[in-house]
Amino acid sequence: MSAVTAPRSEKKPRPGGTLYRGYTGMWSWVLHRITGVAIFFFLLVHILDTALVRVSPEAYNAIMSSYKTPLMGLGEIALVGAIVFHALNGLRIILVDFWSKGVKYQRAMFWVVLGLWVVLMAGFLPRQIINIVLEVNGQ
Amino acid sequence: MSTVETPRSPYARTKPSGTNWEKWGWMYMRASGVVLVVLIFGHLFVNMVAGEGVRGIDFAFVAGKWASPFWQVWDLLMLWLALIHGANGMRTIINDYSSSPALGKVLRFAVFASAAVLIVLGTLVIFTFDPCPSVSPEQFDLLPSFCPPQ
Numbered sequence: 001m002s003a004v005t006a007p008r009s010e011k012k013p014r015p016g017g018t019l020y021r022g023y024t025g026m027w028s029w030v031l032h033r034i035t036g037v038a039i040f041f042f043l044l045v046h047i048l049d050t051a052l053v054r055v056s057p058e059a060y061n062a063i064m065s066s067y068k069t070p071l072m073g074l075g076e077i078a079l080v081g082a083i084v085f086h087a088l089n090g091l092r093i094i095l096v097d098f099w100s101k102g103v104k105y106q107r108a109m110f111w112v113v114l115g116l117w118v119v120l121m122a123g124f125l126p127r128q129i130i131n132i133v134l135e136v137n138g139q
Numbered sequence: 140m141s142t143v144e145t146p147r148s149p150y151a152r153t154k155p156s157g158t159n160w161e162k163w164g165w166m167y168m169r170a171s172g173v174v175l176v177v178l179i180f181g182h183l184f185v186n187m188v189a190g191e192g193v194r195g196i197d198f199a200f201v202a203g204k205w206a207s208p209f210w211q212v213w214d215l216l217m218l219w220l221a222l223i224h225g226a227n228g229m230r231t232i233i234n235d236y237s238s239s240p241a242l243g244k245v246l247r248f249a250v251f252a253s254a255a256v257l258i259v260l261g262t263l264v265i266f267t268f269d270p271c272p273s274v275s276p277e278q279f280d281l282l283p284s285f286c287p288p289q
C-alpha cells in the first residue's frame with residue numbers, strides 16, 4: 001500500500017492551491033479558455049476570407065495583402081502564440097486525464113509547455129519579423 | 140401530508156438512459172485535439188514559415204496546394220475537426236457563464252449555427268475550387284504557372 005504523502009508545497013504555501021484553484025493549474029486553465037475563444041473567432045473570419053478564392057483571384061489577393069501589413073503581422077504573432085499555447089496545453093490536459101502519472105506531474109508539464117512554446121515561437125519569429133521589416137520598408 | 144413509503148431507503152440515482160452525449164463530447168475534445176495539433180502545426184509551418192511565409196500567400200499559392208488531393212483532404216479535416224471542437228468548447232463556456240437559460244439557448248444556437256454555415260461554406264470552397272478559372276486578361280498573371288494559356 002502506498003501512503004498518501006502531503007502534496008509538494010509551493011514556495012509560499014497558501015490555502016486553496018489544488019489542480020484547478022490557484023497557481024499554475026488555474027492560470028493554465030484561464031489561458032486555455034481565452035486562447036480557445038480567440039482562435040474560434042479567428043477561424044470564423046479565416047474561412048470567410050479563404051472563401052474569396054471562389055470569387056476571383058483579384059479579390060483573394062486583395063484580402064491577403066491586408067494580412068501582410070505590419071500591424072496584421074503583429075496580430076499573427078499573437079494568433080500563432082495563442083494556438084501554440086492552446087495546442088501544447090491541450091496535450092497536457094489529455095495527459096493529466098489519461099496518463100496514470102498525469103496529475104502528479106501536471107505542474108512540471110506546465111513548465112514543459114512553456115518551454116516548448118518558447119522553442120516553437122523562436123522557430124516562427126525570425127521569418128515573421130523579417131516579413132514585417134520588409135513591409136515597413138515597403139519592399 | 141404525503142407518506143414516505145420506505146423512509147430509510149438510500150437515494151437511488153435514476154439509471155441513465157440513452158447516449159451519454161456529455162461523455163462523448165469530452166472524448167471528442169481530446170481525440171480531435173490530438174489530430175488538430177498535427178494538422179494546424181503543419182498548416183502554420185507550410186503557410187507561415189516555409190518559403191516566404193505569409194508574404195508568399197496569394198491565389199496562385201492556394202491553387203498550387205488545392206490542385207493536390209493531399210492538401211484538399213488536409214484542409215477538409217482541419218475545417219470539420221476545428222469548427223466542431225471550437226463550437227463544443229464554446230458551448231462549455233456558455234454553460235459556465237450565461238446568467239439565464241434563455242440567454243444560454245440563444246448563444247448556443249448562434250455558435251452552432253455559425254459553425255454549421257462555415258463548415259458547409261468551407262467544404263464547398265474546397266470541392267468547387269478551380270485553380271485555373273477563366274479571367275480577364277489583366278488578371279491572367281495572378282493564376283498559377285501551370286494553367287494553360289487562355
Ligand code: HEM
Pocket residue numbers: 039043046047050051076079083179182183186187193196201204210214215217218219221260261262264265
Ligand atoms: C495567420 C495564420 C494563418 C494563415 C496565414 C493561414 C492561411 C491559409 C491559407 C492560405 C489557406 C488556403 C488553403 C491552404 O493554404 O491550405 C487556409 C485555409 C484554411 N485554414 Fe488557415 N491560415 C492561418 C491560420 C489558421 C489556423 C490557426 C487555423 C485553425 C484553427 C486555420 C484553418 C484553416 C482551414 C480550416 C482552412 C480551409 C478553409 C476552407 O475549407 O475554405 N488556419 N489558411
Ligand code: HEM
Pocket residue numbers: 029032033035036037039040043083086087088090091093094165168169171172173175176179221222224225226227228229231232
Ligand atoms: C491545436 C490543437 C488543439 C488541441 C490539442 C486542443 C485541446 C483541447 C482540450 C484538451 C480542451 C479541453 C476540453 C475539456 O476541458 O473538456 C480544449 C478546449 C477548448 N478548445 Fe481546443 N484544442 C485544439 C485546437 C482548438 C481550436 C482550433 C479551437 C478553435 C476553433 C479550440 C477551441 C477550444 C475551446 C473554445 C475550448 C473550451 C475551453 C474551456 O472549456 O475552457 N481548440 N481544447
